[in-house]
Every structure is written in structure tokens, then in C-alpha cells.
Amino acid sequence: MSNRVYSQEELQSVLASFGITDPTDISRYGSGHINDTFKVETKAGVRYILQRVTDAFDKDVLKSNILRVTEHLKSKGVKTLEVVGYENPWRVYKFLEGYTSVDVITDASQAELAASAFAAFQNALADLPAPQLLPVIPKFHDTVDRIRLLDEAAAKDVKGRKASVAKELAFVDARREESATIVKMMESGEIPVRTTHNDTKINNVMLASDGTNVVIDLDTTMPGSALYDFGDMVRTSSAAAAEDEKDLSKVYSKKEYFEALVKGYLANAKFLTENEKKLLAFSGRLITLTIGIRFLTDYLNGDTYFHTAYPEHNLDRCHTQFKMVESMEAQAAEYEEIVKKYS
């Protein structure tokens, strides 16, 4: 969310432009980081989500992608966000009633539900009519390019921080070669480009007790690899601690949650090829390494991309990601067995 201040009058006139003339309450909502989100209550009792879309992306690309994705999902009978109106930079969705959204997983069943929802989402988008969606953020999960940007940041060393992160840079160096695996296989066609979500955090699935879960936050839906979506679920949903936990003894990947993710994902991801299945366990390590690299890069660049609350914040985040990588490496054989069990 941005620091922008909105007057009630402004919000009311935006709503009126979408034909909503009876709001009784408009207030900030949710814990999303990207958009400015409001919950709207009306006299008629219908509730809405009003969002001002982030300035970080091309808004026309976003709009076109989201309208195509929601229409396609609807046509396939997959429950999705209902767009009431979309005029950049604003959009209104029907409020998803009866669902809960959690920020942190407290039970393995939530991991299973979320993973099955993301798989169903990818499955339904497998036959999205051409052309492909437009790339909202080019090279988003391209580890090779992310390492190139890290090398650049280290060479420039604008804040004189390079010497203090020699260990972290060595950590990346030791994994440089394997980190190109998915990029190379996508280039050669051994791994297919699919329509993927690209932000598969638990709070981007609305959970329902009857199992009809809805994938939301469609802003980064674009061409990518199914492995990146699964890997980012492992990174975010199997983590035993927060992304910036300072006590690294608390940071590890929970096998129980990993298993729940695999179980839920493979129940619906019927489209996966053998090459993709073989790399599922690896994808968690790879995405986690990639995000760690992005935090390290931002630290070297002087914290210009991620919002930081204190000077070493990006470095602490890098440390949790690298600790997660080590934890997944230590459990690699067990994780491979789990994937085989549900394949």
C-alpha cells in the first residue's frame, strides 16, 4: 500500500463513477503491500473491494490481463474475482463473502488448500486463448538475470557494503551453476511457458470451509513457469518464521507443510510434465535463493526497491532466505521422496 492520503469525497466520487451511490463506510482494508485497498459497505448491504492500482506497473497491461483472466476463469466455471468496474487507476471487485484470508499458515490443511487452489488456477488458464498475457514485470523470476544484477550491484558497491557481505556473495557463487537450471530449460523448451500467478503467498487465496477457494491478487498473472509458482509457495508457506526473523535458529522449512503443499498441488496440477515434476522440490530452493539474492542486491544498492524499516533490514531478509535454502538442501532427499509419493 502507498502512503497516499484519500479523502472520503474522492473515494465517494470514484465509487459513483462505477454506479455505487450508497456507500455507508469506506475504509482501508487487508495487509497487501502493493495496491491501496478499501472495503466498501453500502446501504443496500452489498459490499465491495475498491482498489487504487499501484503506479509500479503498466496499468493498461494490468487491466487487460486481469479482465482476460477473470473472464476466462468465469467461462470455465472456476470461481474468481468479480469485476464490477475497471477504469485506471481504479477498480471495484465484489467482496468475496464468507471467505477468510490468513497471513501466516497455522495448520498444514491451509497449505494444502492454497496449493490446490493455485494448481486449479493454473489448470484453468492452460487453455487461455492466444495471445499470451503481457509480461507485467519482465524477467521477474529469471535467476540468471537476478544474479547479473547482484554482480552489478557488488561491482558498483555504492554504499561500501560489499566487504561486509563476502560470505553471502560466496553463498550465491557456490550455487551459480545450478541456479540457471530452470531458465535454461525454459529457453530450450524442455519446460513449458504457462500462464502463472507469480505471487503465490497464502494471503492471496481466500479460503472457504467448503473447499471452494478463490485465488485473488491477479496483478502479476503472466507467462512464466508453474515451477516458480510452486517454488514460491514452498518459500512462503513452509517457512517456520517470518521473512525478517533475526534469530536464524527459528528459520527452517517445515517438512509437514511442504508435504501438504505437494499433496494439494499435485491433486490439481494434472498438466505437469515429467520434467516439471522432477524439479518441484528443487524449485522451492531456487526461488528462495532468488528472493534472497534480490534482498542482497537491494542491500548493496542502498535499499532502493524494498521498503525497509531499519538499515540492515534487507540483509536480515537475505539471511532468512539463505537459511531456508540450507534447510531445504539438508532435506532435499526427503523432499524428493515426498514428491514421488504424490506423483
Ligand SMILES: Nc1ncnc2c1ncn2[C@@H]1O[C@H](COP(=O)(O)OP(=O)(O)O)[C@@H](O)[C@H]1O
Ligand atoms: N474481492 C475481495 N473480497 C474480499 N477481500 C479481498 C478481495 N480482494 C482483496 N481482498 C483482501 O484485500 C487484501 C489485499 O488485496 P490484494 O489484491 O491481495 O492486494 P495487494 O496486491 O496489495 O496484496 C487481500 O489479501 C484480501 O484480504
Ligand SMILES: [Mg+2]
Ligand atoms: Mg495480495
